[in-house]
Amino acid sequence: xxxxxxxxxxxxxxxxxxxxxxxxxxxxxxxxxxxxxxxxxxxxxxxxxxxxxxxxxxxxxxxxxxxxxxxxxxxxxxxxxxxxxxxxxxxxxxxxxxxxxxxxxxxxxxxxxxxxxxxxxxxxxxxxxxxxxxxxxxxxxxxxxxxxxxxxxxxxxxxxxxxxxxxxxxxxxxxxxxxxxxxxxxxxxxxxxxxxxxxxxxxxxxxxxxxxxxxxxxxxxxxxxxxxxxxxxxxxxxxxxxxxxxxxxxxxxxxxxxxxxxxxxxxxxxxxxxxxxxxxxxxxxxxxxxxxxxxxxxxxxxxxxxxxxxxxxxxxxxxxxxxxxxxxxxxxxxxxxxxxxxxxxxxxxxxxxxxxxxxxxxxxxxxxxxxxxxxxxxxxxxxxxxxxxxxxxxxxxxxxxxxxxxxxxxxxxxxxxxxxxxxxxxxxxxxxxxxxxxxxxxxxxxxxxxxxxxxxxxxxxxxxxxxxxxxxxxxxxxxxxxxxxxxxxxxxxxxxxxxxxxxxxxxxxxxxxxxxxxxxxxxxxxxxxxxxxxxxxxxxxxxxxxxxxxxxxxxxxxxxxxxxxxxxxxxxxxxxxxxxxxxxxxxxxxxxxxxxxxxxxxxxxxxxxxxxxxxxxxxxxxxxxxxxxxxxxxxxxxxxxxxxxxxxxxxxxxxxxxxxxxxxxxxxxxxxxxxxxxxxxxxxxxxxxxxxxxxxxxxxxxxxxxxxxxxxxxxxxxxxxxxxxxxxxxxxxxxxxxxxxxxxxxxxxxxxxxxxxxxxxxxxxxxxxxxxxxxxxxxxxxxxxxxxxxxxxxxxxxxxxxxxxxxxxxxxxxxxxxxxxxxxxxxxxxxxxxxxxxxxxxxxxxxxxxxxxxxxxxxxxxxxxxxxxxx
Numbered sequence: 001x002x003x004x005x006x007x008x009x010x011x012x013x014x015x016x017x018x019x020x021x022x023x024x025x026x027x028x029x030x031x032x033x034x035x036x037x038x039x040x041x042x043x044x045x046x047x048x049x050x051x052x053x054x055x056x057x058x059x060x061x062x063x064x065x066x067x068x069x070x071x072x073x074x075x076x077x078x079x080x081x082x083x084x085x086x087x088x089x090x091x092x093x094x095x096x097x098x099x100x101x102x103x104x105x106x107x108x109x110x111x112x113x114x115x116x117x118x119x120x121x122x123x124x125x126x127x128x129x130x131x132x133x134x135x136x137x138x139x140x141x142x143x144x145x146x147x148x149x150x151x152x153x154x155x156x157x158x159x160x161x162x163x164x165x166x167x168x169x170x171x172x173x174x175x176x177x178x179x180x181x182x183x184x185x186x187x188x189x190x191x192x193x194x195x196x197x198x199x200x201x202x203x204x205x206x207x208x209x210x211x212x213x214x215x216x217x218x219x220x221x222x223x224x225x226x227x228x229x230x231x232x233x234x235x236x237x238x239x240x241x242x243x244x245x246x247x248x249x250x251x252x253x254x255x256x257x258x259x260x261x262x263x264x265x266x267x268x269x270x271x272x273x274x275x276x277x278x279x280x281x282x283x284x285x286x287x288x289x290x291x292x293x294x295x296x297x298x299x300x301x302x303x304x305x306x307x308x309x310x311x312x313x314x315x316x317x318x319x320x321x322x323x324x325x326x327x328x329x330x331x332x333x334x335x336x337x338x339x340x341x342x343x344x345x346x347x348x349x350x351x352x353x354x355x356x357x358x359x360x361x362x363x364x365x366x367x368x369x370x371x372x373x374x375x376x377x378x379x380x381x382x383x384x385x386x387x388x389x390x391x392x393x394x395x396x397x398x399x400x401x402x403x404x405x406x407x408x409x410x411x412x413x414x415x416x417x418x419x420x421x422x423x424x425x426x427x428x429x430x431x432x433x434x435x436x437x438x439x440x441x442x443x444x445x446x447x448x449x450x451x452x453x454x455x456x457x458x459x460x461x462x463x464x465x466x467x468x469x470x471x472x473x474x475x476x477x478x479x480x481x482x483x484x485x486x487x488x489x490x491x492x493x494x495x496x497x498x499x500x501x502x503x504x505x506x507x508x509x510x511x512x513x514x515x516x517x518x519x520x521x522x523x524x525x526x527x528x529x530x531x532x533x534x535x536x537x538x539x540x541x542x543x544x545x546x547x548x549x550x551x552x553x554x555x556x557x558x559x560x561x562x563x564x565x566x567x568x569x570x571x572x573x574x575x576x577x578x579x580x581x582x583x584x585x586x587x588x589x590x591x592x593x594x595x596x597x598x599x600x601x602x603x604x605x606x607x608x609x610x611x612x613x614x615x616x617x618x619x620x621x622x623x624x625x626x627x628x629x630x631x632x633x634x635x636x637x638x639x640x641x642x643x644x645x646x647x648x649x650x651x652x653x654x655x656x657x658x659x660x661x662x663x664x665x666x667x668x669x670x671x672x673x674x675x676x677x678x679x680x681x682x683x684x685x686x687x688x689x690x691x692x693x694x695x696x697x698x699x700x701x702x703x704x705x706x707x708x709x710x711x712x713x714x715x716x717x718x719x720x721x722x723x724x725x726x727x728x729x730x731x732x733x734x735x736x737x738x739x740x741x742x743x744x745x746x747x748x749x750x751x752x753x754x755x756x757x758x759x760x761x762x763x764x765x766x767x768x769x770x771x772x773x774x775x776x777x778x779x780x781x782x783x784x785x786x787x788x789x790x791x792x793x794x795x796x797x798x799x800x801x802x803x804x805x806x807x808x809x810x811x812x813x814x815x816x817x818x819x820x821x822x823x824x825x826x827x828x829x830x831x832x833x834x835x836x837x838x839x840x841x842x843x844x845x846x847x848x849x850x851x852x853x854x855x856x857x858x859x860x861x862x863x864x865x866x867x868x869x870x871x
Contacts, residue, residue: 009710009851011640013649014719014836015861017729022820023773025792033118034082034125036168039152045114049173050146053077054139056175076176076209076275077134080106081169082115084128087826089761091162097138101131101209102278103763104442105560109171128763130166131176131278133209178266178273181280186436190282191258201252203236203283205400207445208276210245217247220276224249227271231257239403243456244448245760250283250400282436284401284446284508287394288319288351288624289594290384299615300327300357300605301364312377313642314635315412315428316359317405319352319382319393320344326615327357327364327605331372335379337411346607348384351393354620355431357605358628359635363570364617365525365603372635374642377425379408382432401434402446409449413457426638426656428459429631430515431624433466433507433554443559443765444508447515448758451765454514455755458657458833461515462631464623465565466507466554472496472537472576473587481578481588486539493537493551494680501695506554506564513766513794514755516661517564519554520571520626521701523547526599526619534575535590545703546671549696550574552592553623556695559765562794563786565698567668569629572601572621594621602629633704634660640708655720659835662753665798666716666837667707668700669749670785690787699786699798706839713844715854719836723770723821725828732814733838734857735778735807738848743806747841748781750774752797752819754834762825768832770821771797778815779840780805812857 037045056075089100106127117123134142142163148154149167156164182188187204194202206224211217217240225235233253240247253271260268267273272280312333320340323332334341356378357364361371381404382393395401409428416423430450437444450461474481474492484492497504510517522538541548550571558564576590601619608616637660641651651659674693684692710716715736721729739746756766771792776782781803791797821832842848 007709009712011708011710012715012717012855012858014717014731015858017719017721017731017819020728020730020818022726022728022822023818025771025773025820025822035116035118037114039149039168041114042167042170043150046170046173047150050143053173053175054143075134076101077132077139078172078174078176078180079130079132079166079170080109080127080172081130081166082109082111082125082127082171083169085162085165085169087762088130088162088166091160092132094159095138095141097135097141099133099211100761101133103131103761104129105763111171115171127171131209133211176275176278181272181277182261185279185281186438187280187282188262190436191262195255195258195262200255202255202258203397204251204253205281205283206249206251206277207279207281208247208249209278210240210247220247221249224271224274224276227274228253231269231271233257233271236398237400237403239400239406241402241406241449243452244445244758246402246445246448248400248402248445284434285395285436286382286401286432286434287387287392288382290348290350290391290393291594294347294350294606294609294616294618299613300325300617301603310374310642311424312375313424313426313638314359314372314374314631315377315379315425316356316631317379317381317408317428317430318355318432320349320380321352321356321378322346322349322605322607322614324614325353325357325605325607327361328353331360331375332356333375333377335377335411340380340383344384347609348393349607351382351624352378352380353606354604354618355429355624355628358602358620358625359429359631362629362632363525363602363604365527365599370636372632373639374635376635377412379412381405381408402449405446406449409453413453413459423457426459426653427631427634427660428461429628430461430509431464431627433464433510433623435466435507437508438505439508439511439559443511446509447512447559448765450509450512451514451756451758454512454657455757458654458755460634460657460661461512462627462634463510463512463515463517464627465510465517465519467520467552467622467624468504468554469552469592470500470503471579471592472551472590474590475586476588477584477586478578478581478588479584490538490541490548490676491679494548494677495682497549497551497555497696498680501555504555506556506558510554511559511564513559513562516566516630516664517558517698518623518627518630519565519568519696519698520550520552520623521547521568522550522573523570524572524600524602525570526573526601526603529599531575533577534593535578536573537576537590538573542671542673545669545701546673547701548673548676550622552621553626556698557691557790558794560793561691561790563694563698563790563796564794566665566796567630567698567700567702569626569702570602571623571626572619574621575600630664630702633702633707634664637663637707651720655833655835658753658755658833659718659720659837661796662751662835662837663707663718664702665699665753665796666749666751666839667703668698668798669703669800670697670700690785691790694786694790699796710851711844712849712851713846714839714841715851716837716839717854717858719838720834721819722831722833723819724831725768725821725823728818728820731817731819731836731838733817733840734814734854735809736840736848736850736853737811738853739807739842739850740809740811741806743804744846745802745804745843746779746781748779748801749839750797750799750801750817751837752834754795754832756795756832757828757830759825764824766795767824768821768828769824770795770819770832770834772817772819774799774801775815775817776801778807778809779803780807
């Protein structure tokens with residue numbers, strides 16, 4: 001395949017930036033004014049709790065194993081505080097016998113009259129749960145510190161003042177309990193579901209408290225294995241991943257043990273009381289039903305003969321693809337270390353084939369589609385299995401999903417680096433999600449794993465947000481439902497999606513802060529189709545970049561209220577079927593329809609039940625396909641960067657991942673159709689509307705035409721670099737003289753993306769924050785789209801500024817843009833790499849040659865950027 005002809009308006013590049021001092025970042029209004037109870041009141045209120053813990057240890061209720069005295073924890077202590085204490089884990093580490101385990105955000109805490117917001121006395125507080133492992137000697141040391149605090153006069157030892165701050169904010173003190181291990185994980189709901197289905201053996205994922213010592217981890221795992229056996233279960237698999245502080249086990253438990261847990265008969269099950277266990281979770285699983293009969297009606301659109309050149313830049317972790325399919329032939333490099341190929345039939349290679357073809361070619365119904373020239377790397381992680389519900393492509397039942405993904409990424413990314421080779425993979429597509437784990441108050445182990453790999457190897461993970469295919473219940477009798485006008489049905493559907501948002505949150509690992517989370521828009525390139533008895537619940541909705549969110553797409557926000565999903569991409573127009581009912585009473589229930597032989601949907605490759613047919617198609621729906629579409633365009637952008645290698649625009653490979661992340665999000669903006677969604681937020685105050693909208697749209701819908709090219713009326717400029725704590729890079733965007741003094745619409749967009757180091761023990765999770773402060777006055781533009789505070793909470797800051805007032809400036813003037821870096825916890829010991837994309841656009845009908853003016857002035861700058869160096 002030949003390299004595409006050069007664009008008439010190629011992407012532009014900033015000269016090297018100037019070094020600058022970091023701009024101070026103003027807060028969001030400061031913390032609440034809190035009246036604390038004081039040491040004597042805290043002693044009176046909590047002194048008994050400390051005494052009870054001490055007596056518990058002394059009485060043997062949490063006794064030390066005689067053979068490992070002073071090694072294993074006797075209990076896990078929970079300290080709930082108002083607010084937080086920075087780097088508390090450092091103070092914990094100074095006490096022998098104490099080990100810091102985790103911290104979790106806690107919201108809506110009632111001060112109970114002890115802690116009072118002086119500005120709003122009835123307000124509740126945000127707080128933190130600190131979990132620490134303690135043996136008897138460790139607890140005695142902390143009791144001495146408690147005594148110092150209670151006296152209200154003694155001075156704390158050096159390095160221990162954080163303990164004083166924790167005591168002052170302490171609202172509750174207790175032991176980690178059976179209910180803590182079950183709360184908020186979704187495990188109880190799955191237990192009920194499995195028992196109702198009559199499942200005899202139920203898989204459970206046990207997350208153990210991670211211990212730094214390998215001896216302690218081995219001891220903890222041995223104790224948990226004994227407890228599993230005592231309740232009649234089987235320990236199936238285990239793994240520990242030190243880089244993210246994870247230790248987990250997969251167990252199969254009998255129905256009787258599960259029923260005892262549901263009945264809260266905790267004394268009968270030692271496993272639920274094991275101090276070594278942090279959480280009981282449903283088995284992490286991505287499962288895609290395998291259709292008994294593959295729906296097909298036509299052949300895959302004809303492709304030119306492919307002779308892929310170069311090595312893969314894009315990887316896919318998914319099901320096993322049909323490599324000889326016309327869409328994949330000579331275009332996939334399959335890594336199969338477990339030799340799954342020999343026992344997976346062509347019929348069962350459905351999801352992997354679909355995703356691989358979408359990554360390679362996009363939606364093949366598109367008339368403007370362009371295929372990747374390079375092959376893609378595929379590592380199968382899903383295989384066909386008979387589950388309790390159906391036959392599915394899923395993670396193997398004898399392995400922890402996180403372990404398989406970890407080993408796959410080590411093989412893909414770490415092994416080449418450790419052997420001294422160059423790893424070309426810059427983007428990994430994960431059209432997978434754990435249906436049992438919606439985002440809660442903690443970052444999932446899977447997301448932590450991806451964040452670590454993303455930063456360590458500067459790789460972009462493109463992750464599907466997840467699907468929620470629940471029935472839709474419309475408040476109309478069945479006969480009346482058929483008479484609803486299209487605009488009324490759209491509005492009613494959006495109201496249902498808004499009302500169900502809390503039950504439709506993004507699925508793990510989509511909360512990854514370093515990855516791109518992709519939701520699905522109600523859009524595809526399929527031609528006109530016959531609805532028949534099917535129902536489009538968003539009829540006559542806008543298409544393309546104006547599309548509405550899909551009815552099945554998962555909804556944000558992200559971790560700590562960051563923007564998630566990051567953007568929406570076409571996920572196919574999803575159709576439903578009205579449920580047959582003998583009643584004419586409301587509601588009318590509509591059920592999701594899976595892949596079909598006729599459109600609409602994303603046109604992708606599929607196995608065929610017709611012998612010898614290697615060109616089958618299907619119509620795909622959901623966020624898995626949307627993520628693959630984004631990965632497709634990310635792959636095209638990476639090929640563009642690769643084509644520049646050896647030229648004056650040569651960009652060092654280490655920046656490619658961050659630049660791709662920046663370029664993809666830069667294309668997104670809110671559509672005009674957002675007005676329909678706003679109408680569905682009936683009771684949202686205006687100041688909360690932007691955040692509410694971003695839960696559905698993220699930063700907006702993908703506009704692929706903006707990613708790799710400019711136009712005469714739009715100039716897009718790339719920058720890249722690396723910064724340490726307190727450092728900044730100063731860029732200058734040249735202003736086009738033809739726009740000066742003219743009152744006309746203009747759009748100025750800035751997108752900064754990076755991969756932050758992660759903090760294992762800190763709930764903030766990211767160690768660094770990179771940011772910019774838009775200088776809006778120069779161009780007479782104002783912030784629009786996403787909330788200005790929300791955009792700084794993740795690792796992509798995307799700001800869309802618009803205006804139409806005349807801006808006064810001279811030829812040669814420029815707009816300054818500074819990229820800043822600050823540490824979020826302690827000292828940042830490494831540089832953080834970033835990618836920057838900036839564009840200025842005016843309506844095409846203005847006739848202004850924005851691109852030419854900006855390009856000319858960039859070329860006249862004193863320095864030309866080559867390979868990241870001055871020249």
